[in-house]
Amino acid sequence: MNLKKISEPITEELKEFENQFxxxxxxKVALIDLITKYILRQKGKKIRPILVLLSAKLCGEIxxxxxxxxxxxxxxxxxxxxxxxxxxxAKTRRGIASINAVWKNKVSVLxxxxxxxxxxxISLENNEYGFLQLTSEAVRRMSEGELLQIQKARNFDAxxxxxxxxxxxxxxxxxxxxxxxxxLSTAEDMSNVDKLGxxxxxxxxxxxxRDDILDYTGxxxxxxxxxGNDLKEKKFTLPLIVALRNSxxxxxxxxxxxxKSDRTRKFDEVYEFVMNNGGVEYAAGKxxxxxxxxxxxxxxxxxxxxxxxxxxxxxxxxxxxx
Amino acid sequence: MNLKKISEPITEELKEFENQFxxxxxxKVALIDLITKYILRQKGKKIRPILVLLSAKLCGEIxxxxxxxxxxxxxxxxxxxxxxxxxxxAKTRRGIASINAVWKNKVSVLxxxxxxxxxxxISLENNEYGFLQLTSEAVRRMSEGELLQIQKARNFDAxxxxxxxxxxxxxxxxxxxxxxxxxLSTAEDMSNVDKLGxxxxxxxxxxxxRDDILDYTGxxxxxxxxxGNDLKEKKFTLPLIVALRNSxxxxxxxxxxxxKSDRTRKFDEVYEFVMNNGGVEYAAGKxxxxxxxxxxxxxxxxxxxxxxxxxxxxxxxxxxxx
Numbered sequence: 001m002n003l004k005k006i007s008e009p010i011t012e013e014l015k016e017f018e019n020q021f022x023x024x025x026x027x028k029v030a031l032i033d034l035i036t037k038y039i040l041r042q043k044g045k046k047i048r049p050i051l052v053l054l055s056a057k058l059c060g061e062i063x064x065x066x067x068x069x070x071x072x073x074x075x076x077x078x079x080x081x082x083x084x085x086x087x088x089x090a091k092t093r094r095g096i097a098s099i100n101a102v103w104k105n106k107v108s109v110l111x112x113x114x115x116x117x118x119x120x121x122i123s124l125e126n127n128e129y130g131f132l133q134l135t136s137e138a139v140r141r142m143s144e145g146e147l148l149q150i151q152k153a154r155n156f157d158a159x160x161x162x163x164x165x166x167x168x169x170x171x172x173x174x175x176x177x178x179x180x181x182x183x184l185s186t187a188e189d190m191s192n193v194d195k196l197g198x199x200x201x202x203x204x205x206x207x208x209x210r211d212d213i214l215d216y217t218g219x220x221x222x223x224x225x226x227x228g229n230d231l232k233e234k235k236f237t238l239p240l241i242v243a244l245r246n247s248x249x250x251x252x253x254x255x256x257x258x259x260k261s262d263r264t265r266k267f268d269e270v271y272e273f274v275m276n277n278g279g280v281e282y283a284a285g286k287x288x289x290x291x292x293x294x295x296x297x298x299x300x301x302x303x304x305x306x307x308x309x310x311x312x313x314x315x316x317x318x319x320x321x322x
Numbered sequence: 323m324n325l326k327k328i329s330e331p332i333t334e335e336l337k338e339f340e341n342q343f344x345x346x347x348x349x350k351v352a353l354i355d356l357i358t359k360y361i362l363r364q365k366g367k368k369i370r371p372i373l374v375l376l377s378a379k380l381c382g383e384i385x386x387x388x389x390x391x392x393x394x395x396x397x398x399x400x401x402x403x404x405x406x407x408x409x410x411x412a413k414t415r416r417g418i419a420s421i422n423a424v425w426k427n428k429v430s431v432l433x434x435x436x437x438x439x440x441x442x443x444i445s446l447e448n449n450e451y452g453f454l455q456l457t458s459e460a461v462r463r464m465s466e467g468e469l470l471q472i473q474k475a476r477n478f479d480a481x482x483x484x485x486x487x488x489x490x491x492x493x494x495x496x497x498x499x500x501x502x503x504x505x506l507s508t509a510e511d512m513s514n515v516d517k518l519g520x521x522x523x524x525x526x527x528x529x530x531x532r533d534d535i536l537d538y539t540g541x542x543x544x545x546x547x548x549x550g551n552d553l554k555e556k557k558f559t560l561p562l563i564v565a566l567r568n569s570x571x572x573x574x575x576x577x578x579x580x581x582k583s584d585r586t587r588k589f590d591e592v593y594e595f596v597m598n599n600g601g602v603e604y605a606a607g608k609x610x611x612x613x614x615x616x617x618x619x620x621x622x623x624x625x626x627x628x629x630x631x632x633x634x635x636x637x638x639x640x641x642x643x644x
Contacts, residue, residue, distance in 0.1 A: 027466065029466050029469055029470045029473065030473060031469050031470070031472065031473035032466065032469055083431055083435075086408075086409070086427075086431070087408070087427045087428045087431050088428075105408075105409045106409045106410075106468075106472070107469065107472060109405055109408070109409050110465045110468050110469050110472075111465070111469070113405075113461060113464070113465040114462060114465035114466060114469070116438075116461070117458050117459075117461040117462035117465065118462065120442075120454065120458035120461075121455075121458050121459065121462060124451060124454055124455045124458060127451075129446060129449075129451055132442065132446055132454070133443075133446045136439050136442035136443050136446060137439075137443065139435060139438070139439040139442070140436060140439035140440065140443060142435070143432045143433070143435040143436035143439065144349065144351050144354065144436060146428075146432050147351055147353050147354055147429065147432050147433070147436070148351045148353070150353065150428070150429060150432075151351065151352060151353035
């Protein structure tokens with residue numbers, strides 16, 4: 001079960017997307033061309049274009065509008081990653097040096113802005129105002145969700161309700177948008193667009209819970225990033241929230257105090273606390289729940305290899321260990 | 323001659339804009355509300371909304387579309403400044419601590435993204451696709467222009483032609499867009515939109531040349547930033563380009579070598595070189611030329627206090643020493 005197998009029903013279309021995407025990145029400014037060629041060499045997983053293409057193909061015939069949607073979300077995603085790396089001062093991305101490591105922060109931010117404007121422009125040129133509406137809404141929710149998470153971390157707010165609000169905004173909103181855009185580009189029946197929206201929302205949430213579990217249990221080598229980052233930023237993710245809830249008040253208060261402290265070795269103790277108090281198990285159960293919801297949302301579509309791929313995608317998201 | 327006097331014909335409308343802008347910034351996330359209130363306290367000069375309102379009033383009756391345009395450009399401009407301060411690691415903005423100094427880089431970038439998405443959303447909600455087209459084009463040109471400037475600086479390219487291409491993209495494109503958006507919101511005759519576009523392009527260029535002169539001659543206290551920054555970044559701006567061109571080859575080569583070096587005290591010598599070889603005078607002449615072009619572009623509009631203000635704006639841009 002991997003992304004290559006999942007994208008088999010859209011092999012040709014994914015190639016066509018890649019060609020178009022590399023054309024979209026071309027610029028008359030040599031420095032931009034140099035950097036975008038570097039971006040293409042980084043070879044991302046292309047999860048978002050794959051979701052656009054599969055959703056589109058499930059609802060009808062892939063067409064020019066589908067490719068516009070795929071380009072739009074990949075431009076937005078690429079810009080976001082580049083800006084993230086600046087903010088996090090990340091030195092590598094996808095195994096090679098990050099844009100900011102090679103070209104510095106200023107150039108990185110400008111390239112991100114350039115990619116965002118390109119996404120807007122290809123949508124506007126093709127009168128895809130509905131695409132822009134959905135995508136802008138997703139950008140608003142992504143930034144709002146992240147800011148809400150930071151605010152809650154500062155207040156040591158650790159409720160499951162807040163957690164789900166945050167991840168629905170910061171992660172699921174864009175995944176949901178990918179599926180809806182794909183469906184919008186081909187569907188004749190608008191109720192199918194909504195079904196793909198439900199699918200995307202649920203795999204988005206499952207994806208993020210899985211990510212938050214891996215921040216406790218993941219191995220550095222596989223994940224490509226170290227564990228314990230959320231704790232460092234005092235983020236209360238589901239495994240920790242649940243472990244705190246499951247424990248006697250006194251013990252929870254001790255752990256809270258430890259999290260508030262800046263003790264560097266706190267991760268080991270909190271890790272053990274989370275593991276011993278059912279945090280990871282509960283979160284893993286939630287992943288399965290949302291993954292099942294996602295699969296269930298496709299029940300009315302007829303069986304074919306595209307539907308199989310989307311169902312496999314839901315499994316992939318809930319089982320990935322990287 | 324100051325901005326307060328220039329905005330007299332739109333005093334009421336500017337107040338209405340300020341009210342709307344503070345409403346637009348409201349969010350259900352408390353942290354966002356806190357930061358946007360801080361942004362409003364920074365009290366920017368509002369040059370861009372002023373240009374939108376004056377351009378609109380010159381061409382017709384200010385209406386709801388005018389305010390949408392003013393909000394759009396101010397949201398974009400505010401987002402850009404916040405992101406700039408992150409990239410430049412600036413500690414202050416408009417006399418008080420910058421957003422990144424108070425809330426750190428991550429929050430700053432997210433707030434910038436949030437403001438950008440708000441600008442998109444208010445345009446989309448009001449079906450102002452033409453506004454979005456012009457604005458996205460400006461964002462593309464702004465990032466392309468800045469990247470071209472960085473590329474040319476690395477190659478020690480010092481031609482007047484490149485210089486004008488860079489500043490037309492990185493600075494004039496947004497000023498031009500402000501004037502065009504304002505005119506678009508009210509004009510019945512589309513040729514008036516073009517005239518305001520020419521006005522904006524020319525004051526934008528004049529504004530940037532003046533800025534580049536002040537980087538040599540400006541006093542720290544008035545400008546709120548130190549001089550010699552362009553030289554530090556090895557940017558060839560008009561005063562230097564002209565001085566190099568006016569000097570014997572041997573002397574120019576010496577100065578080029580000095581610029582390429584990382585000698586910290588090079589500014590004094592280059593400053594003297596630029597002053598003694600007509601760099602600043604030539605650039606000041608160009609400022610007047612573009613400022614006159616701007617005024618000339620309005621010759622067909624009937625005389626009134628709005629036109630007077632725009633003409634004064636052209637003078638303000640070319641004479642400002644801050």
